[in-house]
Amino acid sequence: xxxxxxxxxxxxxxxxxxxxxxxxxxxxxxxxxxxxxxxxxxxxxxxxxxxxxxxxxxxxxxxxxxxxxxxxxxxxxxxxxxxxxxxxxxxxxxxxxxxxxxxxxxxxxxxxxxxxxxxxxxxxxxxxxxxxxxxxxxxxxxxxxxxxxxxxxxxxxxxxxxxxxxxxxxxxxxxxxxxxxxxxxxxxxxxxxxxxxxxxxxxxxxxxxxxxxxxxxxxxxxxxxxxxxxxxxxxxxxxxxxxxxxxxxxxxxxxxxxxxxxxxxxxxxxxxxxxxxxxxxxxxxxxxx
Amino acid sequence: xxxxxxxxxxxxxxxxxxxxxxxxxxxxxxxxxxxxxxxxxxxxxxxxxxxxxxxxxxxxxxxxxxxxxxxxxxxxxxxxxxxxxxxxxxxxxxxxxxxxxxxxxx
Numbered sequence: 001x002x003x004x005x006x007x008x009x010x011x012x013x014x015x016x017x018x019x020x021x022x023x024x025x026x027x028x029x030x031x032x033x034x035x036x037x038x039x040x041x042x043x044x045x046x047x048x049x050x051x052x053x054x055x056x057x058x059x060x061x062x063x064x065x066x067x068x069x070x071x072x073x074x075x076x077x078x079x080x081x082x083x084x085x086x087x088x089x090x091x092x093x094x095x096x097x098x099x100x101x102x103x104x105x106x107x108x109x110x111x112x113x114x115x116x117x118x119x120x121x122x123x124x125x126x127x128x129x130x131x132x133x134x135x136x137x138x139x140x141x142x143x144x145x146x147x148x149x150x151x152x153x154x155x156x157x158x159x160x161x162x163x164x165x166x167x168x169x170x171x172x173x174x175x176x177x178x179x180x181x182x183x184x185x186x187x188x189x190x191x192x193x194x195x196x197x198x199x200x201x202x203x204x205x206x207x208x209x210x211x212x213x214x215x216x217x218x219x220x221x222x223x224x225x226x227x228x229x230x231x232x233x234x235x236x237x238x239x240x241x242x243x244x245x246x247x248x249x250x251x252x253x254x255x256x257x258x259x260x261x262x263x264x265x266x267x268x269x270x271x272x273x274x275x276x277x278x279x280x281x282x283x284x285x286x287x288x289x
Numbered sequence: 290x291x292x293x294x295x296x297x298x299x300x301x302x303x304x305x306x307x308x309x310x311x312x313x314x315x316x317x318x319x320x321x322x323x324x325x326x327x328x329x330x331x332x333x334x335x336x337x338x339x340x341x342x343x344x345x346x347x348x349x350x351x352x353x354x355x356x357x358x359x360x361x362x363x364x365x366x367x368x369x370x371x372x373x374x375x376x377x378x379x380x381x382x383x384x385x386x387x388x389x390x391x392x393x394x395x
Contacts, residue, residue, distance in 0.1 A: 069300050071309045073360050081293060238359060 025175050025184055025275060034278045035207065036223075036224040047259070048225035049280040051288060055211040061289060063221055068287045074233035077153070077240040078285055082162030084154075089134040091210060095158070098130035107166035108282055109173065111271050113180035120183045120267040123159050124242060145261040148250070152261065156231040163231065165285035171228065171282065173275040180271075187272030190265055196256030202269075219289055227274045229286035240285060244284040295390030297378060299370075306370040306394055308341065310363045311379050318355035339380040341365055370394045 023031075036048065040055060047054035053062040085095050085103075096102040111122040131138050140158075143151035175181055191202045205214060206223040214220050230243035244266045248258035259265050292314040299306055319333025333355060340350040349365050369375075376395040381387035 051354060070300075071311055073311065073362070075296060076294055076311065076313045076360060077355075079296075 001190055013222060015275055025181060027278060028188070031267060033279075036210075036222055040211065040222065045279070046281060048222060048277075049283050051225055051229055051286075052211070052219050052221035053221060055224075057211055058219060066255065068235075072233070072287055073238070074093075074240055074285045077157045078164060079232065080154075081157030081159070081240075082164075084158045085161040089131075089136050091134055093134055095127065095130055095162070098126065098133070101164075103162055104165045105169050105220075107284075108162045108169040108171050111182060111267055111274060112174060113271075114179055115177065115179070118179055119264070120180075120271050122267055122270060123162055124244075124262065126153055127155070127158055127162060137266050144153060144244075145244075146258075151232045152242060152245060154237050156245070160191040160231040160240050160285040163282060166282050167284070168281050171274055171278050173271065173278060175275060183268045183271055186265070186269070187268035190269045191272055196251065196254035198254040200254040202250070223273065223276065225277050225280050227270060228280050229278055229283050229288060231284060232286050232288045236287050236289075256283055293386070293388045295378060295380070295388045296378065296389045297392035298350055299376065299392055299394050301370065301372075301394060304368065306367040308365050308367060308378075308392075310339070310341075310390065311360065312336065312363075312380060312388065314382070316355065316357055316359045316361060320355075334382060334384050336361065336380050336382045339363060339365065342377045342379075343367065343374050344372065345375075345377075371381055 015156065034043075036043075037045070042056060043054050052058050053065045053156050100106055107123060110118050110126075113119075114121045124211060128138075128141055133142060138154065139148070139151040140155040145152045145155065175184055194201045194204075202223070205220045206226070209220050210222040212220055227243060231240050232246075233240050234246075242261070244261045244263075248261065249268050251258040294311075296311045298309045298311075300309075301307075315334055315337055315338065317331050317334040319330060321331045323329040323331050334354045335355045335357065338350065339353060341348050348367065351363065353361070353363070367376075372394050375391060376394065377389060377391050379389045380389065
């Protein structure tokens, strides 16, 4: 907690000390977004949804990115996902039947707090449960998603199809229940906590150093707008991948042991990051460095 | 194989039409070690020939090789293509698989 305080104070975000710790999510959000508005005054708010390509000094990356967007390679994976989404189950239903409004324009509320299971639920979890309830057998239901790339990519493609139905919707996370706020606090703790041999917290790279290069060729994105593009295709990977996979690789980049795909800690982090990006339009799927 | 995707996109600007083709293809060079059995190599599997035709008439053909990346994006520029022209792309690889895609100039 002390570190959080120190970092916040160092960033010049807070004048007093104690109130910041006790802050509610709404005032956290205000501080968080104000930080980036101050750091990058030339970047319009909506542009943050485009990740690092919106930041000044990233023009070369942006040029490359725009070239890719002429005919983005994720379209191959996205069509696979759409096929899965539309293909009826054995009982005649489709994935759309498990979601409100047929899955259209609802992804901006993900991840959400589920009162019944007292857990944060992501789109991936809902899609997997939907397949299970309808007696379908997909490889990603049983496989170890950390090791089985093929199954994970399939899940990412399906999730991408789901998110693509909500493109342009502005992120709105409901934190009205105490359970949700507790999960949010957990995510916040993870975000500000140092980890790994390099002893970095998420905030070090994606707040202080945002817009710079890490180790020469790893451009660092601003935390604002982090979740809007996922599932995304990274140049390095050449396939659509899930957000939790990215979290895992991010953790190993600071020489920390990654957590499991779909673990509570990543769900909470996803909740925190998504909430901090409130108001930004969803752009998933997209290309990322 | 029918389930290999071949996607085409066209864009016209100033009398020149850009035709872009995206093929879902592993493009194995034959040099890569099989991750499951280190004593073997993954067999070469790459697109060898790709031809472009406009309204049934062949306008371009290219010889591709193992140096081309996975899921390749190949483009040509067409002069004087009219809206409504049908563009067809055929490709075949060294394992005897082939595929094609069609698009209309918009």
